[in-house]
Amino acid sequence: MTRSTDPVPRATMRDVAAQAGVSLKTVSRVVNEEPGVREVVVDRVRSVAAELGYRHHRGASDLRRRGQRTGAIGVLVQDVANDYSARLLRALEDATRARGLILLAASIDEDPDRERHLVGQMLARRVDALVLMATTPRQDYLLPDIRAGLGVVCVDRAPVGVEVDAVTIDNVGGSRAAVERLLDQGHRRVAFLGDLPNLATAHDRFAGFREALANRGAVPDPALVRHGLRTAEEARRAVEEMLTRSAPPTAIFAARNVLTTGCLLALHHDVGRSTPPAIAGFDDMAHLDLVGRPLLIVRQDVEEIGRTAARLLEERLLSPTRRARSVVLAPELVSYGDPGARRRAPATRPGRAGAAANR
Amino acid sequence: MTRSTDPVPRATMRDVAAQAGVSLKTVSRVVNEEPGVREVVVDRVRSVAAELGYRHHRGASDLRRRGQRTGAIGVLVQDVANDYSARLLRALEDATRARGLILLAASIDEDPDRERHLVGQMLARRVDALVLMATTPRQDYLLPDIRAGLGVVCVDRAPVGVEVDAVTIDNVGGSRAAVERLLDQGHRRVAFLGDLPNLATAHDRFAGFREALANRGAVPDPALVRHGLRTAEEARRAVEEMLTRSAPPTAIFAARNVLTTGCLLALHHDVGRSTPPAIAGFDDMAHLDLVGRPLLIVRQDVEEIGRTAARLLEERLLSPTRRARSVVLAPELVSYGDPGARRRAPATRPGRAGAAANR
DNA sequence: TTGAAAGCGGTACCAA
DNA sequence: TTGGTACCGCTTTCAA
Numbered sequence: 174m175t176r177s178t179d180p181v182p183r184a185t186m187r188d189v190a191a192q193a194g195v196s197l198k199t200v201s202r203v204v205n206e207e208p209g210v211r212e213v214v215v216d217r218v219r220s221v222a223a224e225l226g227y228r229h230h231r232g233a234s235d236l237r238r239r240g241q242r243t244g245a246i247g248v249l250v251q252d253v254a255n256d257y258s259a260r261l262l263r264a265l266e267d268a269t270r271a272r273g274l275i276l277l278a279a280s281i282d283e284d285p286d287r288e289r290h291l292v293g294q295m296l297a298r299r300v301d302a303l304v305l306m307a308t309t310p311r312q313d314y315l316l317p318d319i320r321a322g323l324g325v326v327c328v329d330r331a332p333v334g335v336e337v338d339a340v341t342i343d344n345v346g347g348s349r350a351a352v353e354r355l356l357d358q359g360h361r362r363v364a365f366l367g368d369l370p371n372l373a374t375a376h377d378r379f380a381g382f383r384e385a386l387a388n389r390g391a392v393p394d395p396a397l398v399r400h401g402l403r404t405a406e407e408a409r410r411a412v413e414e415m416l417t418r419s420a421p422p423t424a425i426f427a428a429r430n431v432l433t434t435g436c437l438l439a440l441h442h443d444v445g446r447s448t449p450p451a452i453a454g455f456d457d458m459a460h461l462d463l464v465g466r467p468l469l470i471v472r473q474d475v476e477e478i479g480r481t482a483a484r485l486l487e488e489r490l491l492s493p494t495r496r497a498r499s500v501v502l503a504p505e506l507v508s509y510g511d512p513g514a515r516r517r518a519p520a521t522r523p524g525r526a527g528a529a530a531n532r
Numbered sequence: 533m534t535r536s537t538d539p540v541p542r543a544t545m546r547d548v549a550a551q552a553g554v555s556l557k558t559v560s561r562v563v564n565e566e567p568g569v570r571e572v573v574v575d576r577v578r579s580v581a582a583e584l585g586y587r588h589h590r591g592a593s594d595l596r597r598r599g600q601r602t603g604a605i606g607v608l609v610q611d612v613a614n615d616y617s618a619r620l621l622r623a624l625e626d627a628t629r630a631r632g633l634i635l636l637a638a639s640i641d642e643d644p645d646r647e648r649h650l651v652g653q654m655l656a657r658r659v660d661a662l663v664l665m666a667t668t669p670r671q672d673y674l675l676p677d678i679r680a681g682l683g684v685v686c687v688d689r690a691p692v693g694v695e696v697d698a699v700t701i702d703n704v705g706g707s708r709a710a711v712e713r714l715l716d717q718g719h720r721r722v723a724f725l726g727d728l729p730n731l732a733t734a735h736d737r738f739a740g741f742r743e744a745l746a747n748r749g750a751v752p753d754p755a756l757v758r759h760g761l762r763t764a765e766e767a768r769r770a771v772e773e774m775l776t777r778s779a780p781p782t783a784i785f786a787a788r789n790v791l792t793t794g795c796l797l798a799l800h801h802d803v804g805r806s807t808p809p810a811i812a813g814f815d816d817m818a819h820l821d822l823v824g825r826p827l828l829i830v831r832q833d834v835e836e837i838g839r840t841a842a843r844l845l846e847e848r849l850l851s852p853t854r855r856a857r858s859v860v861l862a863p864e865l866v867s868y869g870d871p872g873a874r875r876r877a878p879a880t881r882p883g884r885a886g887a888a889a890n891r
Numbered sequence: 892t893t894g895a896a897a898g899c900g901g902t903a904c905c906a907a
Numbered sequence: 908t909t910g911g912t913a914c915c916g917c918t919t920t921c922a923a
Binding site: 185186187197198201204205229230232233234235236237238239 | 915916917918919
């Protein structure tokens with residue numbers, strides 16, 4: 174009596190060979206579409222393979238052809254559920270699809286230990302390359318693997334301690350442009366909401382804010398600057414508190430998209446006030462065109478970042494010894510909810526949009 | 533002369549063994565934390581491994597311990613950049629983190645051929661299981677692999693042609709509850725916007741719409757029913773067209789979240805009208821609480837779906853011959869932008885929320 | 892055009 | 908407590 178529920182071991186090339194009456198090597202040739210096998214034999218092997226439900230074992234194959242690549246890429250983002258990370262993952266998928274690569278995805282959650290752990294997991298699987306939105310202060314722990322041929326592209330945050338390819342955006346320029354626009358609109362009391370300034374992106378965005386003010390001969394008002402905000406809720410409370418001041422801000426620059434959400438929440442529940450502050454924010458989000466409020470957004474082209482990272486990776490894998498390149502993309506300024514037409518202008522000088530720089 | 537740029541081959545267990553003056557097998561024991569190795573030896577091997585930048589080769593290991601699991605899971609969603617898919621991926625990551633699993637992620641894009649291709653890629657990598665948001669009309673192409681021990685959980689869409697575990701939601705009940713709520717509010721001319729009804733979810737959501745009307749002794753007005761809408765833009769045009777009718781709808785039910793966006797776009801550019809139609813939609817999105825318009829949303833608990841899928845997978849891998857189980861989760865109704873308090877009510881009878889049913 | 896044998900990096904099994 | 912040997916599924920090399 175046969176129990177149909179017993180796991181049936183997978184057919185191997187040996188099984189296919191036996192069933193087809195050829196040698197194992199011939200099956201290998203057929204599976205890998207190598208020339209030099211008679212049509213008749215090819216057909217027979219193919220049909221037997223299908224019949225037995227044969228699946229090529231990529232791991233065994235990669236093991237034998239040592240030095241070849243596994244065709245897998247590790248993508249380590251902050252949080253795969255986050256809009257930015259998810260779109261980056263998708264852009265990488267599209268850009269690598271033609272080469273048949275497969276992506277291992279994982280979330281770092283701003284935890285350096287977790288980053289190293291996940292990197293270890295992926296390297297144990299012998300990924301050809303890593304796309305890394307790093308949280309560790311330095312990435313030199315990757316040096317032995319890079320010497321062994323691992324490709325690495327740092328994304329969103331520049332690498333520290335290693336010379337690897339990178340795709341980042343001009344955070345300083347983007348912030349400066351947004352804040353300058355607010356100043357052009359006549360605002361003088363501009364508030365800043367940002368993350369912990371030991372994070373490079375948060376630091377740069379605050380620097381851009383400061384530069385914009387400095388260009389007008391002004392300095393930040395400490396009462397209107399809040400660092401270390403991590404959630405929309407924290408931003409909401411910060412804004413509500415600011416608005417009760419005797420001299421409330423007339424404009425607010427939120428240096429992360431969740432903080433922009435917090436601003437919107439604060440103003441949403443504060444419907445009575447005569448002139449709500451203008452809001453500018455960093456990083457686009459869904460439905461900002463529907464909130465019924467003018468909004469100035471510094472937008473990154475995430476798809477372009479993904480495409481660029483994939484291109485750098487491809488070049489790197491072709492010539493592992495090439496010098497590291499760093500591409501800095503210029504974000505753009507977008508106006509939402511403008512009573513007039515929708516305006517778009519480059520965040521930095523027009524000529525520099527999309528410029529790449531070697532460091 | 534040494535070229536420091538030459539790729540240095542990775543250290544293997546053999547290298548570590550030689551350098552540490554022990555046998556390869558001892559290194560294996562240390563790496564796998566097997567007992568029966570003296571502390572001194574463990575320490576020496578560990579330090580040599582670190583020195584040589586040794587990385588365990590999971591593929592080779594899996595190859596030898598045949599029948600064991602690879603610790604990798606393939607996640608095939610419609611589009612990793614889409615909010616729903618991305619959150620599902622994240623929920624799966626969290627639910628499998630404790631077991632140290634790694635996720636291979638890919639987007640199907642509603643393309644059956646692509647689904648089969650990606651499944652092939654992942655099975656070549658010998659994933660232990662697949663989480664599948666299927667687009668193929670039938671999934672019986674997986675039968676040989678399931679017999680070989682592959683775990684499969686279908687998510688969002690019920691499996692066809694195979695008996696595998698599944699996590700879906702009650703699309704009929706969710707839609708019916710939303711439309712009944714509109715009818716309770718006094719609406720009689722309720723429009724329906726949906727995807728192609730040959731998709732199971734689209735079909736079920738229309739069925740729920742019909743049932744809600746039928747419970748009030750009404751039938752859908754063909755002029756107010758639009759199938760086959762795929763994008764927000766298509767929905768926007770459909771709504772704009774409906775609103776120019778002599779008898780426009782007083783309420784609209786959008787059966788997919790992008791279609792809800794389309795409705796909002798249409799109404800946003802139609803600010804003059806005295807009484808805009810009420811809107812209900814299927815699937816939550818970001819910032820719906822900020823659009824300044826009352827909105828009724830059928831919300832799926834994506835995280836719960838992911839947790840459930842992971843649980844079913846774990847059970848399945850523990851007992852591969854267990855009968856397939858199908859868990860149907862009840863969505864909830866959420867009111868946004870309600871002038872009063874935010875209300876939440878179960879979409880179906882309260883007692884059934886989260887109910888699991890064996891088919 | 893086809894096949895036999897070695898070996899990729901690691902683990903199982905058994906012997907020392 | 909440690910090591911030798913076979914071998915996982917496949918590709919490489921070389922011979923037939």
